[in-house]
Amino acid sequence: ETGVTQSPTHLIKTRGQQVTLRCSSQSGHNTVSWYQQALGQGPQFIFQYYREEENGRGNFPPRFSGLQFPNYSSELNVNALELDDSALYLCASSLGAGQETQYFGPGTRLLVL
Amino acid sequence: AQSVAQPEDQVNVAEGNPLTVKCTYSVSGNPYLFWYVQYPNRGLQFLLKYITGDNLVKGSYGFEAEFNKSQTSFHLKKPSALVSDSALYFCAVSPIKAAGNKLTFGGGTRVLVKP
Numbered sequence: 001e002t003g004v005t006q007s008p009t010h011l012i013k014t015r016g017q018q019v020t021l022r023c024s025s026q027s028g029h030n031t032v033s034w035y036q037q038a039l040g041q042g043p044q045f046i047f048q049y050y051r052e053e054e055n056g057r058g059n060f061p062p063r064f065s066g067l068q069f070p071n072y073s074s075e076l077n078v079n080a081l082e083l084d085d086s087a088l089y090l091c092a093s094s095l096g097a098g099q100e101t102q103y104f105g106p107g108t109r110l111l112v113l
Numbered sequence: 114a115q116s117v118a119q120p121e122d123q124v125n126v127a128e129g130n131p132l133t134v135k136c137t138y139s140v141s142g143n144p145y146l147f148w149y150v151q152y153p154n155r156g157l158q159f160l161l162k163y164i165t166g167d168n169l170v171k172g173s174y175g176f177e178a179e180f181n182k183s184q185t186s187f188h189l190k191k192p193s194a195l196v197s198d199s200a201l202y203f204c205a206v207s208p209i210k211a212a213g214n215k216l217t218f219g220g221g222t223r224v225l226v227k228p
Contacts, residue, residue, distance in 0.1 A: 045216060106155055
């Protein structure tokens with residue numbers, strides 16, 4: 001069974017650019033959640049996708065957007081990058097959108113200069 | 114709104130001694146509670162969760178946690194710590210509701226187990 005994978009592992013962008021991060025969910029999982037973890041802090045919920053539909057969103061501006069594909073993999077897109085967007089972006093997948101455990105990928109570390 | 118507090122930024126313990134990492138939460142209604150561990154440059158690894166039932170939950174790597182509804186706490190414990198338990202530990206809460214299992218995390222507690 002393959003776990004959650006994310007790509008790329010590291011990324012450097014400049015302010016104002018756009019970035020796309022990718023996540024492949026664990027086999028059989030239909031729900032993907034994205035989190036932002038700033039240095040020295042706990043992860044913050046960005047949004048969740050359940051069966052290709054957005055199923056909840058945290059306190060992040062609209063320039064953070066996402067997508068889930070029919071195979072349940074997902075993308076996180078961030079437009080107009082700001083310095084404060086520098087963080088570890090974590091993807092988690094689960095069997096459903098209820099009390100199922102979320103399993104996390106290794107993350108993508110984004111640095112915005 | 115839900116929230117999680119981990120009052121200790123760091124816990125130091127000698128190898129072989131008991132380890133406790135504290136967590137308190139605030140949520141409307143009954144919660145789902147989780148503990149995750151993060152090693153350097155890695156994602157979060159699931160340790161255990163409380164959904165309902167027995168207040169003492171056993172998880173991976175010898176960890177357990179006790180749910181206390183009256184004190185709104187969910188402390189993580191391990192009877193005998195190992196040096197390899199040194200890592201960053203996160204408590205998280207999710208409200209029981211019809212749709213969505215958004216996790217709200219605490220700020221994390223760094224555990225250092227000394228030989």
